[in-house]
Amino acid sequence: MIITLPANFDMNANLGYLTREKNECMYEIESDIITKVIAIGEMQSLVQISVIDNQQMVVQFLNDSRPIEKWEREKIVTYIHEWFDLDNDLTPFYEMANSDPLLQIPAQKFYGLRVIGIPDLFEALCWGVLGQQINLAFAHTLKRQFVESFGDSIEWKSKKYWVFPPYERIAQLEPTDLAAIKMTVKKSEYIIGIARLMASGELSKDQLMNMNFKEAERSLIKIRGIGPWTANYVLMRCLRFQTAFPIDDVGLINSIKTLRNMNRKPTKEEILALSIPWKNWESYATFYLWRVLY
DNA sequence: GTCCAGGATGGGC
DNA sequence: GCCCATCATGGA
Incomplete structure:
Protein backbone atom coordinates (compact mmCIF):
# COMPACT_ATOMS: atom_id res chain seq x y z
CA MET A 1 0.00 0.00 0.00
CA ILE A 2 1.42 3.38 -1.06
CA ILE A 3 0.65 6.82 0.40
CA THR A 4 1.80 9.80 -1.64
CA LEU A 5 3.53 12.36 0.58
CA PRO A 6 2.99 16.12 0.44
CA ALA A 7 5.60 18.80 -0.14
CA ASN A 8 7.64 19.98 2.84
CA PHE A 9 7.89 16.46 4.25
CA ASP A 10 11.19 15.04 5.43
CA MET A 11 11.13 11.59 6.95
CA ASN A 12 14.49 12.02 8.66
CA ALA A 13 13.13 15.00 10.60
CA ASN A 14 10.10 12.97 11.66
CA LEU A 15 12.18 9.92 12.53
CA GLY A 16 14.35 12.22 14.62
CA TYR A 17 11.34 13.03 16.75
CA LEU A 18 10.02 9.47 16.84
CA THR A 19 13.35 7.96 17.91
CA ARG A 20 14.26 10.59 20.49
CA GLU A 21 13.09 8.37 23.34
CA LYS A 22 14.40 4.80 23.51
CA ASN A 23 11.72 3.69 25.97
CA GLU A 24 8.78 4.30 23.65
CA CYS A 25 6.39 1.33 23.73
CA MET A 26 3.82 2.17 21.05
CA TYR A 27 6.09 1.52 18.06
CA GLU A 28 9.52 0.30 17.17
CA ILE A 29 11.93 1.82 14.68
CA GLU A 30 14.87 0.00 13.17
CA SER A 31 16.79 1.01 10.04
CA ASP A 32 14.29 3.83 9.47
CA ILE A 33 11.41 1.34 9.32
CA ILE A 34 8.52 1.83 11.75
CA THR A 35 6.72 -1.24 13.08
CA LYS A 36 3.48 -0.59 14.92
CA VAL A 37 0.05 -1.94 15.66
CA ILE A 38 -2.55 0.45 14.32
CA ALA A 39 -5.68 -0.16 16.38
CA ILE A 40 -8.99 1.42 15.49
CA GLY A 41 -11.95 0.10 17.45
CA GLU A 42 -11.84 -3.69 17.27
CA MET A 43 -9.42 -3.65 14.37
CA GLN A 44 -5.75 -4.29 15.11
CA SER A 45 -3.27 -4.35 12.26
CA LEU A 46 0.45 -4.81 12.61
CA VAL A 47 2.11 -2.74 9.90
CA GLN A 48 5.54 -1.68 8.76
CA ILE A 49 6.01 1.81 7.41
CA SER A 50 8.92 3.06 5.35
CA VAL A 51 9.48 6.08 3.13
CA ILE A 52 11.10 6.33 -0.30
CA ASP A 53 12.77 9.62 -1.25
CA ASN A 54 10.32 11.61 0.88
CA GLN A 55 7.84 11.01 -1.92
CA GLN A 56 6.08 7.80 -1.06
CA MET A 57 5.19 6.04 2.17
CA VAL A 58 5.05 2.27 1.87
CA VAL A 59 2.75 0.43 4.29
CA GLN A 60 3.05 -3.34 4.61
CA PHE A 61 0.77 -5.60 6.64
CA LEU A 62 2.55 -8.15 8.82
CA ASN A 63 1.45 -11.30 10.59
CA ASP A 64 -1.78 -11.35 8.62
CA SER A 65 -2.35 -14.00 6.01
CA ARG A 66 -6.00 -13.12 5.44
CA PRO A 67 -6.88 -10.63 2.71
CA ILE A 68 -6.98 -7.06 3.98
CA GLU A 69 -10.36 -5.53 3.24
CA LYS A 70 -10.83 -2.20 1.57
CA TRP A 71 -12.40 -0.45 4.59
CA GLU A 72 -9.49 -1.58 6.71
CA ARG A 73 -6.97 -0.12 4.26
CA GLU A 74 -8.91 3.13 4.23
CA LYS A 75 -8.88 3.34 8.02
CA ILE A 76 -5.13 2.74 8.11
CA VAL A 77 -4.54 5.40 5.46
CA THR A 78 -6.67 7.88 7.41
CA TYR A 79 -4.80 7.06 10.61
CA ILE A 80 -1.42 7.63 8.97
CA HIS A 81 -2.59 10.90 7.44
CA GLU A 82 -3.59 12.06 10.93
CA TRP A 83 -0.45 10.69 12.55
CA PHE A 84 1.92 12.59 10.23
CA ASP A 85 -0.42 15.50 9.50
CA LEU A 86 -0.17 14.77 5.78
CA ASP A 87 -3.14 16.92 4.75
CA ASN A 88 -1.53 20.08 6.04
CA ASP A 89 0.31 22.51 3.76
CA LEU A 90 3.25 23.87 5.77
CA THR A 91 4.22 26.57 3.26
CA PRO A 92 2.67 29.43 5.29
CA PHE A 93 4.34 28.15 8.45
CA TYR A 94 7.80 28.23 6.90
CA GLU A 95 7.15 31.66 5.39
CA MET A 96 6.29 32.92 8.85
CA ALA A 97 9.09 31.03 10.63
CA ASN A 98 11.83 32.24 8.28
CA SER A 99 11.37 35.78 9.51
CA ASP A 100 10.77 34.88 13.16
CA PRO A 101 13.70 35.37 15.54
CA LEU A 102 12.85 32.28 17.61
CA LEU A 103 11.64 29.90 14.90
CA GLN A 104 14.10 30.69 12.14
CA ILE A 105 16.81 28.25 13.19
CA PRO A 106 14.53 25.41 14.38
CA ALA A 107 12.47 25.66 11.17
CA GLN A 108 15.60 25.15 9.09
CA LYS A 109 17.16 22.54 11.33
CA PHE A 110 14.00 20.42 11.52
CA TYR A 111 12.63 21.26 8.07
CA GLY A 112 10.02 18.71 7.01
CA LEU A 113 9.01 17.80 10.57
CA ARG A 114 5.27 17.44 11.16
CA VAL A 115 3.42 17.74 14.44
CA ILE A 116 3.37 14.01 15.07
CA GLY A 117 -0.17 13.20 16.15
CA ILE A 118 -1.78 10.85 18.62
CA PRO A 119 -4.94 10.06 16.63
CA ASP A 120 -6.57 8.02 19.42
CA CYS A 238 -5.06 14.62 18.71
CA LEU A 239 -7.67 17.11 17.51
CA ARG A 240 -5.23 19.06 15.36
CA PHE A 241 -6.28 22.56 16.28
CA GLN A 242 -3.40 24.63 14.94
CA THR A 243 -4.06 27.37 17.48
CA ALA A 244 -3.58 24.97 20.39
CA PHE A 245 -0.80 26.38 22.54
CA PRO A 246 0.36 24.72 25.79
CA ILE A 247 1.95 27.94 27.01
CA ASP A 248 2.60 26.64 30.55
CA ASP A 249 4.79 23.88 29.18
CA VAL A 250 8.15 23.72 30.92
CA GLY A 251 9.81 22.36 27.79
CA LEU A 252 8.59 25.32 25.77
CA ILE A 253 9.72 27.70 28.50
CA ASN A 254 13.19 26.14 28.70
CA SER A 255 13.54 26.09 24.93
CA ILE A 256 12.82 29.81 24.71
CA LYS A 257 15.18 30.45 27.62
CA THR A 258 17.96 28.62 25.74
CA LEU A 259 17.31 30.19 22.33
CA ARG A 260 17.23 33.69 23.79
CA ASN A 261 20.25 33.01 25.97
CA MET A 262 18.41 34.07 29.12
CA ASN A 263 19.62 33.48 32.66
CA ARG A 264 16.04 33.13 33.91
CA LYS A 265 12.84 31.58 32.61
CA PRO A 266 10.69 33.78 30.38
CA THR A 267 7.40 34.86 31.91
CA LYS A 268 4.03 33.95 30.46
CA GLU A 269 3.59 37.53 29.30
CA GLU A 270 6.93 37.44 27.47
CA ILE A 271 6.01 34.18 25.74
CA LEU A 272 2.63 35.61 24.75
CA ALA A 273 4.36 38.61 23.19
CA LEU A 274 6.83 36.39 21.33
CA SER A 275 4.01 34.22 20.01
CA ILE A 276 2.05 37.02 18.34
CA PRO A 277 3.62 36.33 14.89
CA TRP A 278 2.81 32.62 15.26
CA LYS A 279 -0.94 33.24 14.93
CA ASN A 280 -2.73 30.11 13.68
CA TRP A 281 0.54 28.16 13.81
CA GLU A 282 1.04 28.07 17.58
CA SER A 283 1.04 24.28 17.72
CA TYR A 284 3.71 23.99 15.03
CA ALA A 285 5.80 26.67 16.70
CA THR A 286 5.59 24.77 20.00
CA PHE A 287 6.47 21.44 18.42
CA TYR A 288 9.53 22.85 16.64
CA LEU A 289 10.68 24.61 19.82
CA TRP A 290 10.36 21.35 21.76
CA ARG A 291 12.72 19.72 19.29
CA VAL A 292 15.42 22.22 20.24
CA LEU A 293 15.80 20.60 23.66
CA TYR A 294 14.09 17.19 23.38
C1' DG B 1 22.01 14.53 48.51
C1' DT B 2 19.67 18.22 45.73
C1' DC B 3 16.86 19.98 42.23
C1' DC B 4 13.43 19.70 38.98
C1' DA B 5 10.33 17.54 35.73
C1' DG B 6 6.12 18.41 28.65
C1' DG B 7 0.70 20.36 35.89
C1' DA B 8 -3.71 20.07 38.41
C1' DT B 9 -6.40 20.58 42.38
C1' DG B 10 -8.54 22.50 46.36
C1' DG B 11 -8.12 25.56 49.92
C1' DG B 12 -7.53 30.31 51.82
C1' DC B 13 -7.89 35.02 51.08
C1' DG C 1 -9.61 36.42 40.79
C1' DC C 2 -4.60 35.19 42.70
C1' DC C 3 -1.41 32.56 45.75
C1' DC C 4 0.09 28.41 47.82
C1' DA C 5 0.69 23.78 49.67
C1' DT C 6 0.28 19.29 48.09
C1' DC C 7 0.79 15.38 45.19
C1' DA C 8 4.99 11.93 44.89
C1' DT C 9 8.61 9.55 42.11
C1' DG C 10 12.48 9.13 39.20
C1' DG C 11 16.27 11.07 36.47
C1' DA C 12 20.30 13.93 36.07
Whole structure:
Protein backbone atom coordinates (compact mmCIF):
# COMPACT_ATOMS: atom_id res chain seq x y z
CA MET A 1 0.00 0.00 0.00
CA ILE A 2 1.42 3.38 -1.06
CA ILE A 3 0.65 6.82 0.40
CA THR A 4 1.80 9.80 -1.64
CA LEU A 5 3.53 12.36 0.58
CA PRO A 6 2.99 16.12 0.44
CA ALA A 7 5.60 18.80 -0.14
CA ASN A 8 7.64 19.98 2.84
CA PHE A 9 7.89 16.46 4.25
CA ASP A 10 11.19 15.04 5.43
CA MET A 11 11.13 11.59 6.95
CA ASN A 12 14.49 12.02 8.66
CA ALA A 13 13.13 15.00 10.60
CA ASN A 14 10.10 12.97 11.66
CA LEU A 15 12.18 9.92 12.53
CA GLY A 16 14.35 12.22 14.62
CA TYR A 17 11.34 13.03 16.75
CA LEU A 18 10.02 9.47 16.84
CA THR A 19 13.35 7.96 17.91
CA ARG A 20 14.26 10.59 20.49
CA GLU A 21 13.09 8.37 23.34
CA LYS A 22 14.40 4.80 23.51
CA ASN A 23 11.72 3.69 25.97
CA GLU A 24 8.78 4.30 23.65
CA CYS A 25 6.39 1.33 23.73
CA MET A 26 3.82 2.17 21.05
CA TYR A 27 6.09 1.52 18.06
CA GLU A 28 9.52 0.30 17.17
CA ILE A 29 11.93 1.82 14.68
CA GLU A 30 14.87 0.00 13.17
CA SER A 31 16.79 1.01 10.04
CA ASP A 32 14.29 3.83 9.47
CA ILE A 33 11.41 1.34 9.32
CA ILE A 34 8.52 1.83 11.75
CA THR A 35 6.72 -1.24 13.08
CA LYS A 36 3.48 -0.59 14.92
CA VAL A 37 0.05 -1.94 15.66
CA ILE A 38 -2.55 0.45 14.32
CA ALA A 39 -5.68 -0.16 16.38
CA ILE A 40 -8.99 1.42 15.49
CA GLY A 41 -11.95 0.10 17.45
CA GLU A 42 -11.84 -3.69 17.27
CA MET A 43 -9.42 -3.65 14.37
CA GLN A 44 -5.75 -4.29 15.11
CA SER A 45 -3.27 -4.35 12.26
CA LEU A 46 0.45 -4.81 12.61
CA VAL A 47 2.11 -2.74 9.90
CA GLN A 48 5.54 -1.68 8.76
CA ILE A 49 6.01 1.81 7.41
CA SER A 50 8.92 3.06 5.35
CA VAL A 51 9.48 6.08 3.13
CA ILE A 52 11.10 6.33 -0.30
CA ASP A 53 12.77 9.62 -1.25
CA ASN A 54 10.32 11.61 0.88
CA GLN A 55 7.84 11.01 -1.92
CA GLN A 56 6.08 7.80 -1.06
CA MET A 57 5.19 6.04 2.17
CA VAL A 58 5.05 2.27 1.87
CA VAL A 59 2.75 0.43 4.29
CA GLN A 60 3.05 -3.34 4.61
CA PHE A 61 0.77 -5.60 6.64
CA LEU A 62 2.55 -8.15 8.82
CA ASN A 63 1.45 -11.30 10.59
CA ASP A 64 -1.78 -11.35 8.62
CA SER A 65 -2.35 -14.00 6.01
CA ARG A 66 -6.00 -13.12 5.44
CA PRO A 67 -6.88 -10.63 2.71
CA ILE A 68 -6.98 -7.06 3.98
CA GLU A 69 -10.36 -5.53 3.24
CA LYS A 70 -10.83 -2.20 1.57
CA TRP A 71 -12.40 -0.45 4.59
CA GLU A 72 -9.49 -1.58 6.71
CA ARG A 73 -6.97 -0.12 4.26
CA GLU A 74 -8.91 3.13 4.23
CA LYS A 75 -8.88 3.34 8.02
CA ILE A 76 -5.13 2.74 8.11
CA VAL A 77 -4.54 5.40 5.46
CA THR A 78 -6.67 7.88 7.41
CA TYR A 79 -4.80 7.06 10.61
CA ILE A 80 -1.42 7.63 8.97
CA HIS A 81 -2.59 10.90 7.44
CA GLU A 82 -3.59 12.06 10.93
CA TRP A 83 -0.45 10.69 12.55
CA PHE A 84 1.92 12.59 10.23
CA ASP A 85 -0.42 15.50 9.50
CA LEU A 86 -0.17 14.77 5.78
CA ASP A 87 -3.14 16.92 4.75
CA ASN A 88 -1.53 20.08 6.04
CA ASP A 89 0.31 22.51 3.76
CA LEU A 90 3.25 23.87 5.77
CA THR A 91 4.22 26.57 3.26
CA PRO A 92 2.67 29.43 5.29
CA PHE A 93 4.34 28.15 8.45
CA TYR A 94 7.80 28.23 6.90
CA GLU A 95 7.15 31.66 5.39
CA MET A 96 6.29 32.92 8.85
CA ALA A 97 9.09 31.03 10.63
CA ASN A 98 11.83 32.24 8.28
CA SER A 99 11.37 35.78 9.51
CA ASP A 100 10.77 34.88 13.16
CA PRO A 101 13.70 35.37 15.54
CA LEU A 102 12.85 32.28 17.61
CA LEU A 103 11.64 29.90 14.90
CA GLN A 104 14.10 30.69 12.14
CA ILE A 105 16.81 28.25 13.19
CA PRO A 106 14.53 25.41 14.38
CA ALA A 107 12.47 25.66 11.17
CA GLN A 108 15.60 25.15 9.09
CA LYS A 109 17.16 22.54 11.33
CA PHE A 110 14.00 20.42 11.52
CA TYR A 111 12.63 21.26 8.07
CA GLY A 112 10.02 18.71 7.01
CA LEU A 113 9.01 17.80 10.57
CA ARG A 114 5.27 17.44 11.16
CA VAL A 115 3.42 17.74 14.44
CA ILE A 116 3.37 14.01 15.07
CA GLY A 117 -0.17 13.20 16.15
CA ILE A 118 -1.78 10.85 18.62
CA PRO A 119 -4.94 10.06 16.63
CA ASP A 120 -6.57 8.02 19.42
CA LEU A 121 -8.27 10.38 21.91
CA PHE A 122 -7.96 8.13 24.96
CA GLU A 123 -4.28 7.51 24.27
CA ALA A 124 -3.68 11.25 23.82
CA LEU A 125 -5.51 12.15 27.05
CA CYS A 126 -3.71 9.45 29.07
CA TRP A 127 -0.34 10.50 27.71
CA GLY A 128 -1.11 14.07 28.65
CA VAL A 129 -2.12 13.16 32.20
CA LEU A 130 0.82 10.78 32.64
CA GLY A 131 3.27 13.46 31.57
CA GLN A 132 2.09 16.06 34.07
CA GLN A 133 4.85 17.37 36.32
CA ILE A 134 7.36 14.54 35.78
CA ASN A 135 10.33 14.25 33.46
CA LEU A 136 9.76 12.69 30.05
CA ALA A 137 11.91 9.64 30.72
CA PHE A 138 9.81 8.71 33.74
CA ALA A 139 6.62 9.47 31.81
CA HIS A 140 7.65 6.90 29.21
CA THR A 141 8.31 4.36 31.95
CA LEU A 142 4.83 4.95 33.38
CA LYS A 143 3.25 4.62 29.95
CA ARG A 144 5.06 1.37 29.29
CA GLN A 145 3.94 -0.09 32.60
CA PHE A 146 0.35 1.01 31.97
CA VAL A 147 0.30 -0.36 28.41
CA GLU A 148 1.98 -3.66 29.31
CA SER A 149 -0.36 -4.14 32.28
CA PHE A 150 -3.66 -3.44 30.55
CA GLY A 151 -3.09 -3.44 26.79
CA ASP A 152 -3.13 -6.21 24.19
CA SER A 153 -0.15 -7.13 22.09
CA ILE A 154 0.58 -8.82 18.80
CA GLU A 155 3.65 -10.99 18.60
CA TRP A 156 5.78 -11.05 15.47
CA LYS A 157 9.21 -12.61 15.12
CA SER A 158 9.28 -13.16 18.90
CA LYS A 159 8.73 -9.47 19.64
CA LYS A 160 5.60 -7.96 21.16
CA TYR A 161 3.92 -4.94 19.63
CA TRP A 162 1.52 -3.24 22.02
CA VAL A 163 -1.95 -1.82 21.64
CA PHE A 164 -2.93 1.06 23.93
CA PRO A 165 -5.46 -0.14 26.57
CA PRO A 166 -9.04 0.53 25.42
CA TYR A 167 -11.05 2.95 27.53
CA GLU A 168 -13.81 0.34 27.95
CA ARG A 169 -11.35 -1.81 29.90
CA ILE A 170 -9.87 1.00 32.01
CA ALA A 171 -13.36 2.30 32.84
CA GLN A 172 -13.97 -0.85 34.88
CA LEU A 173 -10.87 -0.50 37.04
CA GLU A 174 -10.44 1.15 40.44
CA PRO A 175 -7.44 3.25 41.44
CA THR A 176 -6.13 0.37 43.56
CA ASP A 177 -5.81 -1.70 40.37
CA LEU A 178 -3.20 0.80 39.21
CA ALA A 179 -1.26 0.78 42.49
CA ALA A 180 1.51 -1.40 41.06
CA ILE A 181 2.27 1.28 38.50
CA LYS A 182 4.20 4.02 40.22
CA MET A 183 1.89 6.83 39.26
CA THR A 184 0.18 9.01 41.79
CA VAL A 185 -3.24 8.00 43.07
CA LYS A 186 -4.63 11.18 41.56
CA LYS A 187 -3.37 10.32 38.10
CA SER A 188 -4.97 6.89 38.43
CA GLU A 189 -8.25 8.57 39.34
CA TYR A 190 -7.97 11.01 36.44
CA ILE A 191 -7.31 8.27 33.87
CA ILE A 192 -10.13 6.06 35.13
CA GLY A 193 -12.45 9.07 35.22
CA ILE A 194 -11.61 9.95 31.62
CA ALA A 195 -12.13 6.32 30.57
CA ARG A 196 -15.57 6.33 32.21
CA LEU A 197 -16.57 9.56 30.48
CA MET A 198 -15.63 8.00 27.14
CA ALA A 199 -17.33 4.69 27.95
CA SER A 200 -20.56 6.49 28.79
CA GLY A 201 -20.41 8.46 25.56
CA GLU A 202 -20.12 11.81 27.33
CA LEU A 203 -16.70 12.39 25.80
CA SER A 204 -15.64 11.51 22.27
CA LYS A 205 -13.31 12.71 19.56
CA ASP A 206 -16.25 13.30 17.20
CA GLN A 207 -17.94 15.62 19.68
CA LEU A 208 -14.77 17.64 20.21
CA MET A 209 -14.06 17.79 16.47
CA ASN A 210 -17.46 19.39 15.93
CA MET A 211 -16.65 22.22 18.34
CA ASN A 212 -14.63 25.33 17.70
CA PHE A 213 -11.31 25.69 19.49
CA LYS A 214 -12.57 27.57 22.55
CA GLU A 215 -15.55 25.25 23.06
CA ALA A 216 -13.36 22.17 22.81
CA GLU A 217 -10.79 23.67 25.19
CA ARG A 218 -13.50 24.59 27.73
CA SER A 219 -15.13 21.17 27.66
CA LEU A 220 -11.79 19.44 28.15
CA ILE A 221 -10.77 21.68 31.08
CA LYS A 222 -14.05 20.89 32.82
CA ILE A 223 -12.86 17.28 33.17
CA ARG A 224 -11.11 16.49 36.43
CA GLY A 225 -7.38 16.09 35.86
CA ILE A 226 -7.33 18.10 32.66
CA GLY A 227 -6.04 21.65 33.04
CA PRO A 228 -4.99 24.23 30.44
CA TRP A 229 -1.75 22.43 29.59
CA THR A 230 -3.26 18.97 29.04
CA ALA A 231 -6.24 20.40 27.14
CA ASN A 232 -4.01 22.28 24.70
CA TYR A 233 -1.63 19.35 24.42
CA VAL A 234 -4.50 17.09 23.32
CA LEU A 235 -6.05 19.78 21.11
CA MET A 236 -2.69 20.01 19.41
CA ARG A 237 -1.71 16.35 19.05
CA CYS A 238 -5.06 14.62 18.71
CA LEU A 239 -7.67 17.11 17.51
CA ARG A 240 -5.23 19.06 15.36
CA PHE A 241 -6.28 22.56 16.28
CA GLN A 242 -3.40 24.63 14.94
CA THR A 243 -4.06 27.37 17.48
CA ALA A 244 -3.58 24.97 20.39
CA PHE A 245 -0.80 26.38 22.54
CA PRO A 246 0.36 24.72 25.79
CA ILE A 247 1.95 27.94 27.01
CA ASP A 248 2.60 26.64 30.55
CA ASP A 249 4.79 23.88 29.18
CA VAL A 250 8.15 23.72 30.92
CA GLY A 251 9.81 22.36 27.79
CA LEU A 252 8.59 25.32 25.77
CA ILE A 253 9.72 27.70 28.50
CA ASN A 254 13.19 26.14 28.70
CA SER A 255 13.54 26.09 24.93
CA ILE A 256 12.82 29.81 24.71
CA LYS A 257 15.18 30.45 27.62
CA THR A 258 17.96 28.62 25.74
CA LEU A 259 17.31 30.19 22.33
CA ARG A 260 17.23 33.69 23.79
CA ASN A 261 20.25 33.01 25.97
CA MET A 262 18.41 34.07 29.12
CA ASN A 263 19.62 33.48 32.66
CA ARG A 264 16.04 33.13 33.91
CA LYS A 265 12.84 31.58 32.61
CA PRO A 266 10.69 33.78 30.38
CA THR A 267 7.40 34.86 31.91
CA LYS A 268 4.03 33.95 30.46
CA GLU A 269 3.59 37.53 29.30
CA GLU A 270 6.93 37.44 27.47
CA ILE A 271 6.01 34.18 25.74
CA LEU A 272 2.63 35.61 24.75
CA ALA A 273 4.36 38.61 23.19
CA LEU A 274 6.83 36.39 21.33
CA SER A 275 4.01 34.22 20.01
CA ILE A 276 2.05 37.02 18.34
CA PRO A 277 3.62 36.33 14.89
CA TRP A 278 2.81 32.62 15.26
CA LYS A 279 -0.94 33.24 14.93
CA ASN A 280 -2.73 30.11 13.68
CA TRP A 281 0.54 28.16 13.81
CA GLU A 282 1.04 28.07 17.58
CA SER A 283 1.04 24.28 17.72
CA TYR A 284 3.71 23.99 15.03
CA ALA A 285 5.80 26.67 16.70
CA THR A 286 5.59 24.77 20.00
CA PHE A 287 6.47 21.44 18.42
CA TYR A 288 9.53 22.85 16.64
CA LEU A 289 10.68 24.61 19.82
CA TRP A 290 10.36 21.35 21.76
CA ARG A 291 12.72 19.72 19.29
CA VAL A 292 15.42 22.22 20.24
CA LEU A 293 15.80 20.60 23.66
CA TYR A 294 14.09 17.19 23.38
C1' DG B 1 22.01 14.53 48.51
C1' DT B 2 19.67 18.22 45.73
C1' DC B 3 16.86 19.98 42.23
C1' DC B 4 13.43 19.70 38.98
C1' DA B 5 10.33 17.54 35.73
C1' DG B 6 6.12 18.41 28.65
C1' DG B 7 0.70 20.36 35.89
C1' DA B 8 -3.71 20.07 38.41
C1' DT B 9 -6.40 20.58 42.38
C1' DG B 10 -8.54 22.50 46.36
C1' DG B 11 -8.12 25.56 49.92
C1' DG B 12 -7.53 30.31 51.82
C1' DC B 13 -7.89 35.02 51.08
C1' DG C 1 -9.61 36.42 40.79
C1' DC C 2 -4.60 35.19 42.70
C1' DC C 3 -1.41 32.56 45.75
C1' DC C 4 0.09 28.41 47.82
C1' DA C 5 0.69 23.78 49.67
C1' DT C 6 0.28 19.29 48.09
C1' DC C 7 0.79 15.38 45.19
C1' DA C 8 4.99 11.93 44.89
C1' DT C 9 8.61 9.55 42.11
C1' DG C 10 12.48 9.13 39.20
C1' DG C 11 16.27 11.07 36.47
C1' DA C 12 20.30 13.93 36.07
